[in-house]
Amino acid sequence: MSAATADVATGTNASGAGATQGAGRRPRRSDLGVALLFILPALFGFVVFYLYPTFRGIYFSLTRYNVLGKPHFIGFGNYTKLFADPLFWNAMKVTVEYVVLNIVFQTILAVAIGVLMQRLTKSTAVRAVILLPFLISNVIAALLWFLMLDFQVGIINEMLAGLGLDRVTFFGGDATAIPTIAAVNVWRHMGYTALLVFAGLQTIPDYVYEAAAVDGSTEWRSFWRITLPLLRPILALVLVITVTGSFQIFDTVSVTTRGGPGSATRVIQYYIIQKGFQEGQFGYASAVSMILFIILAIIAVVQLRLLRAGESDLS
Amino acid sequence: MATIATPASPTQTSLAAQTAEGTRGRKPINPGRVVAWACLVVIMLVTLFPFYWMLRTSLSTSTSLFLHPGDLGPVDATLGAYKRVLGLATTAEAQAQGGSGASVNFLLYLRNSVIFAVVATAGQVFFSALAAYAFARLRWPGRDLVFFVFLTALMVPQIFTALPNFILIKNLGLLGTFPGLIAPYFFMTPFAIFFLRQFFLGISREIEEAAKLDGAGHLRLFFGIVLPMSAAPITTLAILTLINMWNEYLWPLLVGTNDDSRVLTVALGVFKQQTPNTGPDWAGLMAAVLIAALPLLIVFLLFAKRVVNSIGFSGVK
Numbered sequence: 312m313s314a315a316t317a318d319v320a321t322g323t324n325a326s327g328a329g330a331t332q333g334a335g336r337r338p339r340r341s342d343l344g345v346a347l348l349f350i351l352p353a354l355f356g357f358v359v360f361y362l363y364p365t366f367r368g369i370y371f372s373l374t375r376y377n378v379l380g381k382p383h384f385i386g387f388g389n390y391t392k393l394f395a396d397p398l399f400w401n402a403m404k405v406t407v408e409y410v411v412l413n414i415v416f417q418t419i420l421a422v423a424i425g426v427l428m429q430r431l432t433k434s435t436a437v438r439a440v441i442l443l444p445f446l447i448s449n450v451i452a453a454l455l456w457f458l459m460l461d462f463q464v465g466i467i468n469e470m471l472a473g474l475g476l477d478r479v480t481f482f483g484g485d486a487t488a489i490p491t492i493a494a495v496n497v498w499r500h501m502g503y504t505a506l507l508v509f510a511g512l513q514t515i516p517d518y519v520y521e522a523a524a525v526d527g528s529t530e531w532r533s534f535w536r537i538t539l540p541l542l543r544p545i546l547a548l549v550l551v552i553t554v555t556g557s558f559q560i561f562d563t564v565s566v567t568t569r570g571g572p573g574s575a576t577r578v579i580q581y582y583i584i585q586k587g588f589q590e591g592q593f594g595y596a597s598a599v600s601m602i603l604f605i606i607l608a609i610i611a612v613v614q615l616r617l618l619r620a621g622e623s624d625l626s
Numbered sequence: 627m628a629t630i631a632t633p634a635s636p637t638q639t640s641l642a643a644q645t646a647e648g649t650r651g652r653k654p655i656n657p658g659r660v661v662a663w664a665c666l667v668v669i670m671l672v673t674l675f676p677f678y679w680m681l682r683t684s685l686s687t688s689t690s691l692f693l694h695p696g697d698l699g700p701v702d703a704t705l706g707a708y709k710r711v712l713g714l715a716t717t718a719e720a721q722a723q724g725g726s727g728a729s730v731n732f733l734l735y736l737r738n739s740v741i742f743a744v745v746a747t748a749g750q751v752f753f754s755a756l757a758a759y760a761f762a763r764l765r766w767p768g769r770d771l772v773f774f775v776f777l778t779a780l781m782v783p784q785i786f787t788a789l790p791n792f793i794l795i796k797n798l799g800l801l802g803t804f805p806g807l808i809a810p811y812f813f814m815t816p817f818a819i820f821f822l823r824q825f826f827l828g829i830s831r832e833i834e835e836a837a838k839l840d841g842a843g844h845l846r847l848f849f850g851i852v853l854p855m856s857a858a859p860i861t862t863l864a865i866l867t868l869i870n871m872w873n874e875y876l877w878p879l880l881v882g883t884n885d886d887s888r889v890l891t892v893a894l895g896v897f898k899q900q901t902p903n904t905g906p907d908w909a910g911l912m913a914a915v916l917i918a919a920l921p922l923l924i925v926f927l928l929f930a931k932r933v934v935n936s937i938g939f940s941g942v943k
Contacts, residue, residue, distance in 0.1 A: 341765055341766050341767060342764035342765055342766055342844065343766040343767065345760075345764060345843075345844045345845075346760040346764040346765075346766040346769070347766075349756045349757060349759055349760035349764065349844075349848075350756070350757045350760040350761075350772075352753040352756060352757070352813050352814070353753050353754060353756065353757035353776075353813055353814035353819060354757070354772075355813055356753065356810075356812065356813020356814040357776060357779065357813070357814055359794075359813075360787065360791055360809065360810040360813070361779040361782065361787060361816075362779075363790070363794075364786075364787040364789075364790035364791050364794070365779075365782055365786070365787060365790075367790040367793075368786050368787065368789060368790045371789065371790060378793070378796075420669075423665075424666070424669055427662055427665060427666045427669075428666070430662065431659070431662055431663060431666060432666075435930065435931050435934055435935070437666070437670070438934045439926075439930040439931075439933075439934050440670050440673055440674065441669070441670065441673060442933070442934060442937070443673055443674070443677065443923075443926075444673055444676075445869075446869060446919075446922050446923060446926050447873070447919045447922070447923075448872070448873035448874075448875065448891050448918070448919075449873065449875065450873075450875055450891040450894050450895060451891075451894065451915050451918060451919055454894060454898060454911060454915055455676050455679070455680055455912075455915060456676070457898075458679070458683060458908055458911070458912065459676060459679060461908075463692065463695065464691055464692055464695035464908065465695070466679060466695070466696065469695050469696040470696075473696070498672070498673075498676075502673065503937065506934065506937040507937060510937065530658060555783075558783075559783055559784065559785065561785075561875075561876055562875045562876070562891075565875070565879070565895060566894065566895040566898055580785050583785055583789075584785075584876075587789055588880070593789065593793075596789060597789055597790075600783070600785050600786045600789060601786070603783055603785065603786070604782065604783055604786045607781070607783055608781055611781065
């Protein structure tokens with residue numbers, strides 16, 4: 312089993328090998344008929360639930376559409392409206408605040424945990440415990456912390472009161488709501504992210520550290536001089552995944568604050584659902600989700616460029 | 627950085643490490659390691675404590691929780707919360723212990739979640755495996771282009787396709803049904819195809835050629851050789867998919883709108899909305915949460931090693 316996952320992990324090598332083997336057998340006839348048979352169900356799913364809705368979504372964003380009637384083409388009307396919509400800009404601001412808090416703390420913690428595990432123990436049990444919060448849904452993590460952070464009965468506020476500190480309205484405060492939601496999702500995702508980092512760290516051979524130790528390098532220096540530079544390409548990929556996911560924050564808000572207090576947690580995806588399904592402005596909701604789409608695409612490209620992904624200093 | 631540029635050979639370094647170890651004596655207690663272990667233990671406690679709190683609260687009586695919120699054990703221990711959320715308690719009983727009295731039946735939602743997650747996973751893994759085989763092992767014009775187009779779908783945020791997909795499912799009259807709930811996940815995901823393609827590419831061609839000489843067609847090759855040989859990665863993918871499906875919220879929230887198609891995540895949100903803001907039914911909520919989390923935790927317990935080891939580069943891409 313471990314061999315199998317290792318094969319998957321080194322997929323780039325495997326694909327290279329496959330390509331060269333294939334090139335050697337060029338004269339073979341095409342398998343088009345049987346390939347169509349194999350690919351048909353997936354192709355159907357792709358066209359109906361990915362490709363078609365993508366174009367349809369772009370079209371909806373150019374219409375006035377309240378679900379019940381027919382969409383009316385209005386050109387870029389939704390987009391001009393959107394750029395003048397204070398609630399849209401608020402949603403952007405709140406979402407970016409959330410993403411920054413979530414990603415900064417999650418990444419720092421994940422790297423710390425990943426490095427701790429790499430230098431201390433490769434135990435599966437430890438990794439299983441670290442991964443545990445990832446197995447429960449965002450909804451459950453949200454409800455669990457909603458209880459633990461409750462103003463009256465929450466254990467965290469009990470502890471604060473016990474220490475003689477003031478109780479905090481974590482989910483209910485204008486200034487605390489977004490940091491609280493960010494913290495809850497850091498708790499749920501840090502273990503998963505740490506395992507990704509840990510897997511990346513496995514590609515750094517032990518002798519590099521041994522050699523550094525012989526040269527008199529401390530653990531602390533080795534971390535900054537060896538681990539972090541070699542981890543950079545992995546970190547780039549991890550960040551693309553986590554930032555993209557983070558921008559799509561919805562579940563936690565939906566079951567706890569529902570956008571409040573006021574608009575303090577009305578994040579972009581919550582705003583889309585509200586517009587589309589509660590206010591019946593489906594065209595407008597599509598336009599907002601188009602903006603989200605564009606932002607995520609730009610972020611992915613920029614991040615991969617900035618962090619020079621794919622170049623490992625080891626090779 | 628200089629140490630990386632000129633790494634000593636493994637034998638040299640291990641020798642060097644041994645002598646370094648020797649001069650320091652027999653494994654001295656390194657204060658740095660003690661602090662590091664302490665950090666790791668604290669992190670594990672932060673990870674585990676909420677799970678204990680879930681259990682502790684679910685076994686408490688909601689009305690008493692307000693009097694002793696700081697008790698570390700269950701307050702007025704009872705199984706009442708479980709009876710309540712499984713629809714086994716009478717309205718009067720439920721209200722006496724702090725329930726809202728509204729009828730909830732998490733057994734039904736549990737069934738719905740099982741159907742949704744299992745059927746979606748089975749279809750997705752099977753059809754993705756078929757497609758992955760065509761991308762990895764068959765040669766046909768446009769293969770790499772089609773694969774690339776499939777992969778670009780990874781870039782599209784879920785919400786963007788969810789809106790038009792909702793319209794499609796609504797127009798087909800499938801809102802509030804399992805087919806409507808399952809369809810978008812049933813045929814493929816770009817990730818599943820990518821994951822399995824990587825594995826199929828690694829299978830040696832000799833086995834395939836040998837089978838072909840015996841006159842096996844691609845169907846027999848796939849079902850008789852490739853699928854059995856790939857049991858391990860397919861199981862891994864199935865478990866990862868099951869976790870994702872079980873925890874899915876947005877799409878079931880839009881489509882699984884009635885009791886017969888409402889899955890656990892959505893039901894938990896509804897249950898929380900129904901419970902009064904003043905004096906919420908915390909015990910009931912945590913009992914429901916535990917019921918929702920337990921099946922996946924059991925699956926994880928059985929396959930922990932496989933799941934933990936599968937999270938790596940395959941999970942990144």
